[in-house]
Amino acid sequence: MSDQVTRSDWDQWWRHAVIYQVYPRSFNDANGDGVGDIRGIIERLDYLKSLSIDAIWISPHYPSPQADTGYDVADYHDVNPEYGTLEDFDELVAGAHERGMRVLIDLVPNHSSDQHEWFQAALAAGHGSPERDRYMFRYSEGEPPNNWGAAFGGSAWSPVEPLSGKAEDRDWWYLHMFAPEQPDFNWENPEVHEFFRGYLRFWLDRGVDGFRVDVAHGLVKAEGLPDDNRGPDKWAADADAQIDHGPAWDQDGVHEIYREWREVLNEYGRDRILVAEAWVYDPSRLADYVREEEMSQAFNFEYLEAGWLPGRVREVIDSTMGANARVGAPVTWVLSNHDVVRHPSRFGFEPGYSTKSGIGFDDPQPDLELGMQRGKAMTLFTFGLPGSAYLYQGEELGLPEVTDLPDEARQDPTWLRTNHTVRGRDGARVPLPWRNDPKDTGFGQNPWLPQPQDWASYSAEVQENDPDSFLAFYRDMIRLRGSLGLGSGSLEWLEGASDEVLVARNGQTVLVINMSGEVAELAGVGSVLIAAGEVTESGGVVTVPANAAAWLG
Numbered sequence: 001m002s003d004q005v006t007r008s009d010w011d012q013w014w015r016h017a018v019i020y021q022v023y024p025r026s027f028n029d030a031n032g033d034g035v036g037d038i039r040g041i042i043e044r045l046d047y048l049k050s051l052s053i054d055a056i057w058i059s060p061h062y063p064s065p066q067a068d069t070g071y072d073v074a075d076y077h078d079v080n081p082e083y084g085t086l087e088d089f090d091e092l093v094a095g096a097h098e099r100g101m102r103v104l105i106d107l108v109p110n111h112s113s114d115q116h117e118w119f120q121a122a123l124a125a126g127h128g129s130p131e132r133d134r135y136m137f138r139y140s141e142g143e144p145p146n147n148w149g150a151a152f153g154g155s156a157w158s159p160v161e162p163l164s165g166k167a168e169d170r171d172w173w174y175l176h177m178f179a180p181e182q183p184d185f186n187w188e189n190p191e192v193h194e195f196f197r198g199y200l201r202f203w204l205d206r207g208v209d210g211f212r213v214d215v216a217h218g219l220v221k222a223e224g225l226p227d228d229n230r231g232p233d234k235w236a237a238d239a240d241a242q243i244d245h246g247p248a249w250d251q252d253g254v255h256e257i258y259r260e261w262r263e264v265l266n267e268y269g270r271d272r273i274l275v276a277e278a279w280v281y282d283p284s285r286l287a288d289y290v291r292e293e294e295m296s297q298a299f300n301f302e303y304l305e306a307g308w309l310p311g312r313v314r315e316v317i318d319s320t321m322g323a324n325a326r327v328g329a330p331v332t333w334v335l336s337n338h339d340v341v342r343h344p345s346r347f348g349f350e351p352g353y354s355t356k357s358g359i360g361f362d363d364p365q366p367d368l369e370l371g372m373q374r375g376k377a378m379t380l381f382t383f384g385l386p387g388s389a390y391l392y393q394g395e396e397l398g399l400p401e402v403t404d405l406p407d408e409a410r411q412d413p414t415w416l417r418t419n420h421t422v423r424g425r426d427g428a429r430v431p432l433p434w435r436n437d438p439k440d441t442g443f444g445q446n447p448w449l450p451q452p453q454d455w456a457s458y459s460a461e462v463q464e465n466d467p468d469s470f471l472a473f474y475r476d477m478i479r480l481r482g483s484l485g486l487g488s489g490s491l492e493w494l495e496g497a498s499d500e501v502l503v504a505r506n507g508q509t510v511l512v513i514n515m516s517g518e519v520a521e522l523a524g525v526g527s528v529l530i531a532a533g534e535v536t537e538s539g540g541v542v543t544v545p546a547n548a549a550a551w552l553g
């Protein structure tokens, strides 16, 4: 295989882009009903522009019963009426484009909502019908057809009879790798392919610049649906090892689908992109998703999970950059999203401590002061790496995970499906604070998830004119990243003060992060361009305290 495949005929904006994730339910609420909306995003386009981002990715905005906050899509061709209308959506795209920002939307192709007209038609039609063939219906007496577990807990199969009300459906089951309200499509059915090609054209015609593909590693299941030798309980003691592996995930057949979609996108332009949300941990298997005729980006979740472990961080950077270079794709860095504990809180635990189950009020709590320092340092180091980088709404305000949500407020299906044992992801999804008013930070009196007492102190209003704020730091960092050309640079490791001080050169800039417990001194690395922590410089020596990072040049 050649070292570097060029994609010179492409508009390469995505190779080094900074992309901001908008979680619409929690971003900004224009009408004060406690739920974010499209007009709320429009109102904040100038704010987004002030971060020097290249694009926004909007999590699902479609009509949905919200069994999984919009990842259960009831209509792929419309806007959730709680969020607005298609006209609002068009205005959002136009407004973003006017400001030089692109718009990616969330494509959910593994499953629909059980309220989607196709699933309702499938229930109404009997088994053996073409309607049922669009989903994964199977017959099995007494027991589910195999031992697969759903990602949110419980079996991945539910009985059909209670939904269809037909006695003939006894011993028929349908597959749902997530909640029962999210039946999996049958990607062996050509109608499903045709439906999603039509979906792509519908939104491309409205001007969107690309799609983040939900559970991109899940669409095709292993032939014959064999048992999963990891067993059905995805939240068993050894949960980390169990989710996203096995016969339902990362099957070779998924790649044909992405090649098919790439062809549709090409009709609109090479600058339109597909982004894989694929929890695939073998870097070379992940790189397959970003081969030239498939997707452009795939989130590097292995890096997100590397934690505060310098050896591991360096190893993942090397292995993922190496694997992607072989297919001519950059790496896509991300530290937070709506599915994981916000990274300043993750870094407030001992390295290696798993927060995958979420954090509840009675769980061990993070050391937030430490987590904030480490989170900020890791952000700066990460945004200095070549490739593209994503940020998740609110991280520019330094928001921590909300760890004291009342259990009765929780909405994540994981909490319900695990019989209230796994807290889940709500703590990362609490509505953003915009105004410095504890009674109403911008989501009215009743935000859909309750905000902590001190939320107003993190608000954009408080931070707006404070040069020492998190917001100012993010703005400076992203602007500087652009002017130094770091996203399109390259990486060369330099000798650090110790194995726990990572030092690397990206073009003319030196990146340093001190992950040791001691002060590090570096000579001959230039002066401080931007720092997270009290990094100082005197007589050609840069002093980097523990848990700090800097760009030097």
Ligand code: GLC
Pocket (backbone or CB within 6 Å): 068, 071, 072, 108, 178, 214, 215, 277, 338, 339
């Ligand atoms: C993806 C989404 C997550 C959702 C799941 C099922 O992992 O990011 O929020 O619950 O897919 O659609």
